[in-house]
Amino acid sequence: MKFFIDTAEIEEIRQANMRGWVDGVTTNPSLIAKSGKDFHTVIKEICKEISGPVSAEVISLQHEEMFREGKELAKLASNVVVKVPMCEDGMIAVKKFTAEGIKTNVTLVFSPMQALLAAKAGATMVSPFVGRLDDIGVEGMTMVDQVIQMYQNYDFQTEVLVASVRSPMHIQIAAEMGADIATIPFKVMQQMTHHPLTDKGIKMFMDDWNKAQKK
Numbered sequence: 001m002k003f004f005i006d007t008a009e010i011e012e013i014r015q016a017n018m019r020g021w022v023d024g025v026t027t028n029p030s031l032i033a034k035s036g037k038d039f040h041t042v043i044k045e046i047c048k049e050i051s052g053p054v055s056a057e058v059i060s061l062q063h064e065e066m067f068r069e070g071k072e073l074a075k076l077a078s079n080v081v082v083k084v085p086m087c088e089d090g091m092i093a094v095k096k097f098t099a100e101g102i103k104t105n106v107t108l109v110f111s112p113m114q115a116l117l118a119a120k121a122g123a124t125m126v127s128p129f130v131g132r133l134d135d136i137g138v139e140g141m142t143m144v145d146q147v148i149q150m151y152q153n154y155d156f157q158t159e160v161l162v163a164s165v166r167s168p169m170h171i172q173i174a175a176e177m178g179a180d181i182a183t184i185p186f187k188v189m190q191q192m193t194h195h196p197l198t199d200k201g202i203k204m205f206m207d208d209w210n211k212a213q214k215k
């Protein structure tokens, strides 16, 4: 299973990468806006740090404009993946990007049918948003399971990228289901390292060691 980090903060990417947790990066307009930096500058910076796929999202909603914008993004670095929102114009753009060999990530996917359409358009990756579904009382991980099953039935090559992750449980369930990728906020990666018995065990070992040194 590949781990992407869901952030536009270069320091978080560096820290996670030092720990071996970064196979790629996802950004979105909200994360870029939060970074307070120029969009293209941030993407170039991230692509220098990480050799894996880096998703950069188009802002336009009309397919010609999406295509033009995506081509500009793809020129920034060879590992840029153009992130396109799920909508009819988006699917036209995805089909064109695919024909030109430009990788895509179809985002804002909330139903198995949307994921099926993204795969038919030739998307490289599809991003089912689990946390935002959970937020409205719909089990997000059920959708992931359905998407994986459908893709396997027809041997689609589109990778399932679990997005809108809120907790380590999302990652555990995604791994059990066989999702290809999860994009994870750094905070959740850090939560995954902890277990109360591990923390307690480390403290006990240190206390015993220090006591023995004093004797």
Ligand code: E4P
Pocket: 006, 026, 027, 028, 107, 127, 129, 131, 132, 163, 164, 165, 183
């Ligand atoms: C990543 O590609 C998505 O944009 C991101 O996971 C969305 O997460 P959020 O629902 O926490 O904003």
